Amino acid sequence: MRERLGDTFDPIAVPDLPTPDPDLDRSVAELRRLREAIAGLAHSEVELGDIADRLAEAADLLEPRVPEPARRLEAMWTGAGSRRANPVGGPENPIAPPVRFFGCDDGSVTAEVTLGLAYQGPPGCVHGGISALIIDHMMGFANHWGGRYGMTAHYEIDYRSPTPLLRPLTFRSWVDEVDGRKTWTKATIHAGDRLCVEARGLFLEASVAVPGHPDRRSTVGDGA
Template sequence: MTDGAFASPFPVEDPAALAVLEEAQSGLAQAVRALADVTVRTRVEALELAAVTEQVEALTARLLTDAQDEPLGLETDSAGRLRDHGNAMVGMRNPVAPPLRVTGDDTGSTTCRMTLGAGYEGPPGHVHGGIIAAVLDQVLGSVPAHLGLPGMTAYLNTTYRRPTPLGAQLHCRGWVERVDGWKVYARGEIRDAQDQVTAEAEALFVVPRWAREHLDRPTGDAAGAAPDGEAAQEPATS
């Protein structure tokens, strides 16, 4: 696994055709991502902005000719894995996503290198604190996924040590603290190019009850009951 995706119970009817579609979807998302970035930074004249706006609106109308009304949810990809293509941090089809590329292993260690651009600005020249928390949520959320216990965020406590710079290489990593039945406790941090910790977090992830029947783990009180608010946040895996 590369970012917490897991095997789908549903067969893929035509992997080759789906792979071609995925490549096209990913290319579109990347193009829109680049458009969003330059929209923040452009200094062209108002008339040129108006002309570009018309073109973007026309392209949007073309895509709306065949678009579903509801969110994507989990989908099976061409490799036969369940993927959250609309995920705001790693979603292949989501231009809002940086996108993060999280890697990990079966010990629960996860890592991600990224550069966050102008669209993620908070304090001038630095990454927005909410984006920092979202990155940590995703990377730490991949910890239980790589342990075979994909869970929901029960809490995420983030400490900001220093401003996180925009446009610079960042390194985020997560690791498991302990596992208690259906609960996984994780910690993680973000470091800048000078290897200074800019933010760190501790989190608890809980496997939702609907998913437990599909996993090879004990159930009942001994496995750890879900805390109040178990489903209060979104899944932290893709």
């Protein structure tokens, strides 16, 4: 198991999971455009009355078509699985930032991401909770890529320097150590050469009941 990442990567793109519903992906893509546009509005400088009316019309059309959450949960764990719906890059999840992961030959995973205004914490910087969200998920993905799985039991995160918005960020993660059910996984965020965030997590092999599928359990991070 490598302890330190080198500077060069030869990423292998993880194949996109097939969409069972192209119109759902398209709707989410449009919602993400709206999310970024609305987060970028300045108060009182833009007339928005007509836009708010149209958004209300779209929501009025949509809401009656939405099934019970239990049905959605069941569908989420069928076919393409929950990875399409996850809150970190899932193409069916409107809150997900635009993260795409690449698996590397050395067993690590990497992602290039530029985060917009919707993800701001300190002025001009990424909210620390957003960094933590992406890192937690990314460590799970690194485990999966490295043939491990498990639920996050514990993780610690050091914010070494401010993480800028609106600039490409490089996320990296790799399995650092394994011992029985335990996997320790590391992750970093860099802006150019500058280290912004580093983290280490402990994952424990475990399984949880799958909603709507009484005879199934999921080992989190199994790519279901």
